[in-house]
Amino acid sequence: MSSIAKQLSETETTIATRNSLRKLTFVHRISIWWTIFKVSLEERLVYRGDFALGTFMRFLPIITQIFLWSAVFESLNPSDPSQARIAGFAFPDMVAYFLLTMVARAFSSMPGLASNIAKQIRDGEIKKFLVQPVDLLGYLFLSRLAHKVAYYTVATIPFAIVFYLCRDYFVGGWPDATRMSCFVMSLLLAFVFGFFLEATLGLVGFWFLEVSSLLFVYMLLSFFLSGHMFPISILPEPFQTIVQFLPLKYLAYFPAAVFLGKVPSDQLAFEMMMLVGWTAVFIVLSRVLYSAGLRRYSGYGG
């Protein structure tokens, strides 16, 4: 008898605590975010080999870039390559530029994000985020953040070594405090912007179940128009103006240009605002696509 009474009172207290917990406190939210972050971090570290390889392979392309551009500059002015200029870039500037876009892309690139979202839509795994009390985009954002943090932690040392070895290419030295803080801000925003841009592309998967061609086109465009392949300021007009208005440049070109002082001071504030604006646009767009997509989602896969 007493045990039943005890059970009953226990049930009541459980329900009471549950009801009080329904309203999530801010502290609790932080604690949820922290757990997602930690678990994602652990998950990332499971595949040590893949992780290490992915981290170090990033540095290989820079070597080919150095050889390629050194040949280009030599052919422009065979007698004195150091005098050769391409759209205001001398050879050392060019190398410094590529080193910096590598940093920018370490923040803005989201390997596998869009295709993974599309895959989850296709095979029905996305259901998890509709049934469990956790938001898909928030969850993916945190786990991507964890992946990036894991990456930076390991990659800082090789990055530092490469930059130290290449220090002579930075002829302009360190940028001033304003530029430096804009550079750091632009990197952080490039992460957020890149995340929501790719998430938006992945969410198109609600309409076209297969998005790999779309992603291929995007990757191609991004390769040229983000400044990953070459500084977009060397493009002829009118392409240059068009590309400068596109948001893709914030993924690679812009942070590097800020560091190297290629963005005029009077435009810096405007450009930063534009980056914030584009980030906001894609945050809203991904949210809109997500809720519209769920409306037409029919729960594929079982």
Add this chain to the structure above:
Amino acid sequence: MPIIDIQNLEKSYRIYQKKEGLWAAVRGLFRREFKTVHAVRNINLQVQPGEFVAFLGPNGAGKTTTLKLLSGVIYPSSGTATVMGHVPWERSMDYRRRFALVMGQKNQLWWDLPAQESFRLHQQIYCIPKTEFANSLNELTELLDVSELLGRPVRELSLGERMKMELIAALLHSPEVLFLDEPTIGLDVIAQHNIQKFLKYYQEQRKITIMLTSHYMKDVAALCKRVVVIAKGSVQYDGSLDGIVDKFSSSKIITLQLSEGQGSEGLEKYGVVQSVELPRAQIRCSRLQVPATLSKILDSYEIDDVAVEDPPLEEVISSLYESVAEN
């Protein structure tokens, strides 16, 4: 008041009709023909708190679609449903914290991490207080006998072990309503039995409301007092499992144990002979004629033993499915 209340629920999909052949595929690039599929049509169903209801029906009958609607994964075309007062497809976080969905073919755990990491995540997102979490986890792992497996990556678990982990993940937050979509699919007999035993015990202890779909009659017979048969998107039967046999089967099976030396010649006069493996013979006859048939047989044959049984449940169900399909 019913805890699950479904009124005139309908769901239809528009699916692209892909025709055979390359030329048709090319034409499909420009003009597509769509066909409307009525996965669920006009379902009305009330479930009281604490009921354990089985959803039966052939593949494509609309069972899973109904469960998806009730878990808020998809929107209905028309009709309404409430679960614990919530409209599922509004997907309020309140609702999500009060129910759980387990799909036998879908994985909710983190593939690369030990199950306990997934559980820790669930503790956070479902706001389970620390002590309650520890108690639930202890109880569930003991009941399902998986304590030693908590630290092993999920991808290394067997299908049966993974299903147990899925169940734990789904029950940690003590949901009031649980939807199970073929929880024993692909499991061996022992694993199936373990899951059944667990579900039965847990439901009796907690008095939670469970809706289960399964193709295994053993699951259903072991667990559910109430059975809802769905076929072609609507409810064909709602009642007890035994009631299905009464309603949909008009015949009985008489098993005779013939005495030594007694042949089975002439049995076909009394009904359809099912099998003869002397000294055993089985005949099927209409339910109403059982007493008359039996007395005639007893008069004419030397019989050691007699049993009169309902036809096997699987058979009744499959003939029920077939009769629905024909109409």
